[in-house]
Amino acid sequence: MMSVLGVFVSLALILGTANAASLGAVYTEGGMVQGKNRLVGLFRYVDEFKGIPFAAPPGRLQKPVPHPGWDGVLKATEYRNRCMQLNLLATDVVGSEDCLYLNIWVPQGSTVSTNLPVMVFIYGGAFLLGSSQGANLLDNYxxxxxxxxxxxxxxxxxxxxRVGSLGFLSSGDxxxxxxxxxWDQxxxxxWVHRNIRNFGGNPDNLTIFGESAGGASVNFQIISPKNTGMIRRAISQSGVALCPWAISRNPRQHAEEIARTVGCPTDSGMVDCLRMTDPKAVTLAGKVxxxxxxxxxxLHNLALSPVIDGDFLPGEPETLFGNAADIDYIIxxxxxxxxxxxxVDIPSINNALASTPVADVRSLSIALSESRGIDAGMATYQEYTVNWGSDPSDKDIKKTVVDLETDFIFLVPSQAALYLHSDHAVSGRTYSYLFxxxxxxPVYPLWMxxxxxxxxxxxxxxxxxxxxxxxxxxxxxxKYMISYWTNFAQTGDPNKGESSVPVxxxxxxxxxxxxxxxxNSMNNNSVKQMLKTRSVYYWTRVFASFPVIKKN
Known part of the structure; x- marks a missing residue:
């Protein structure tokens, strides 16, 4: 027999579902939308809307335009196609050009929520891959x-x-x-700023957050003058606009390579030809x-990324941080x-049975330093091997490779962005973390x-x-990360909000x-200072003092 407690729990769930607080059909600028209401706990629900169009199907290599709207009530219950992109092996194309859709989750209690903070996520994927729902395992997105x-x-x-060729190809003019x-972001x-109030959100308390290329995108969005007044707070996880992969410095060259691959001219008719060419072929031509x-x-193969276009990005990212002076920012x-x-560069890193040659560390140091020449490359090698001694262990060599790529590709640019935001801040607060x-x-080394x-x-x-x-x-x-992130969205201070934090x-x-x-075991010792200042000093001062080598 069912226990008395079980009967009470079942009764509570039935009554809770019968009286579920739910938005029902919601009015948006395009028309009415109807999602699903899910029971997630005792008297707790989440209204879930999937596949709401925020713009019309985009023209090829053109900015997005508003959606014309629809009649009746749009059933917003399923994720829509990701934007056209390469598959993981870069052997085929998945997704659709008709892809500008968004998804919304609204928490509900015993009454319908109002004036909630809003958190808008931007996915990563090297500006080549990704979708609003992310990777999927057994319908768990x-x-x-x-x-x-x-x-x-x-x-x-x-x-x-949009990602890949259709999202970031630039003719340079x-x-x-x-x-x-x-522009899609x-x-x-x-759209969220204009419509989220009807879903119970506060359009004046909007936080954008993202990871990797999404983290860099967050940075681009808050320093662009196009978003003035819309974004209150931001979180960049493992990516900022200053990362070496975040800006394409020679987009015309890459656009011409794609054009040649699909049989288009490289003169003044190139863009018109690309717009008329099979979009799958153009996408495949942009593979890494x-x-x-x-x-x-x-790193040197990542050529499809944002550009300094004089419009969305009117100048170098480091000159635009004044636009984020009143935005609270976690990096x-x-x-x-x-x-x-x-x-990927040195596969022996993960192979416990294979040693990593010292020569590989030297070659990588020189390659990552190529913009400043061979002398800078040797300086980088010396900087990262200074503590090796005469007979470094294989573990030390492998960890050095990981440190080198971590610092150059992610950590030092993120530290530079923290300094820039803090220096330009008026009312905006700045927070830094290391995860x-x-x-x-299980296949990774024990020191990982x-x-x-x-x-x-x-x-x-x-x-x-x-x-x-x-x-x-x-x-x-x-629990810790959700508490810090959502407190920050609520108040601009990750310590203050509805959730308790450990430190x-x-x-x-x-x-x-x-x-x-x-x-997982945070305490007062988890607050530290001056993150890897030696590496930051090396890359921003010593390395930067070498003259730039101009390519032919």
Missing amino acids: LYDGQEMADRGNVIVVTFNY ADAPGNYGL HAAIS KLTSTASEPI GVNDMDGHIFAT SEPSRM GADHADDLQYVFGKPFSTPLGYFPRHRDVA TWPEFASSGHQYLDIH
């Missing part, structure tokens, strides 16, 4: 916003934007200026060469973010820390939604450029 919305009492929004993916943020070596790192990295690149929860990948994108599963609460895949300590990490996180500039080390 990485970017499902339910856990964050419910636990943090915030509205969560995710959306698609007015024919196809580029940045179409950034701007269109989504603008996946083979790399220590002397030819994969952080994972302690071994560069591992994902290091293992160091060790990777859960947090790899690139390891933080996402915790921010989106996967240890709660798929508990059998995690240990209790992982649920602690997820008070000080502002970056409050005393000695402080940062928070985020992991």
Whole structure:
């Protein structure tokens, strides 16, 4: 027989469902939308809307335009196609050109929510891949916003934007200026700002957050003059506008390579031809060469990315931080973010049975320093091997490779962005973090820390939604991150809001450029200062003092 307690729980769930607080059909500028109402706990629900168009199907290599609207009530219950992109092996194309859709999660209690903070997520994927729902395992999508919305009492929004050739090809002139993916992001943020009040959100309390290329995109969005007055707060995870992969410096050359591949001319007729060519062929032509070596790192193959177009980005990113003077900003990295690149460039990193040659470290140092020449490359090598001694262990050599790529590709640019935001801030607050929860990948070395994108599963609460895949300590990490992130969205201070936090996180500039080390066993020792200042000094002062080598 069912226990008395079981009867009461079942009765409460039935009554709760019968009286579920729900938005029902919601009016938007395009028409009415109807989502689903999900029971997520005792008298707790989440209204879930998937596949709401925030712009019309975009013209090829053109800015997005408003959606014409629809008649009747749009059933917003399924994710829509991702934007056209390469598959993971870069052998085929997936997705659609009709892809500018967003998804919304609204937490509800016993009454319908109003005036909630809004968190808009921008996915990563090297500006080549990604979607609003993220990776999927057994219908469990990485970017499902339910856990964050419910636990943090915030509205969560995710959306698609164009990537690859169709999102970031630029002719370097007015024919196809580029940045179409950034314009899509701007269109989504603008739509949310105009419509979110009808979903119970506060349009004047909008936080954008993103990871990797999404983190860089967040940075681009807050420094662009196009978003003035729309964004209140921002979080960049493992990516900022200053990262070496975030700006394409020679977009015309890459556009011409794509044109030649698909049989288009490279003169004044190039863009018109590309617009008429099969979009799958244009997308395939923009694929990245996946083979790399220590002397030819994969970083150098990432050519499809934002450009300084004189419009969305009117100047170099470092000159535009004044536009974010009143925006609260969190910037952080994972302690071994560069591992994902290091293992592609030097595969022996993950192989316990294979040693990593010292020559590979030298070659990688020179290759990453190529913009400043061979002398700078040798200086980089000496800087990163200074503590080796005469007989470094294989573990030391491998960790050096990961440190080198982490610092150059992610950590030092993020530190530079923190200084720039803090220096330009008027009312905006600045916070810094390091995520160091060790990777859960069993094939990785024992010395491994947090790899690139390891933080996402915790921010989106996967240890709660798929508990059998995690240990209790992982649920602690997820609780901490959701609390800090959603408190920040509510108040601009990650310590103050509806959720308790394990440690008070000080502002970056409050005393000695402080940062928070985020992991499963946080205490007062988790507040640290001057993150890797030697590496930051090397790259921003010593390395930068070498003359730039101009390519022919």
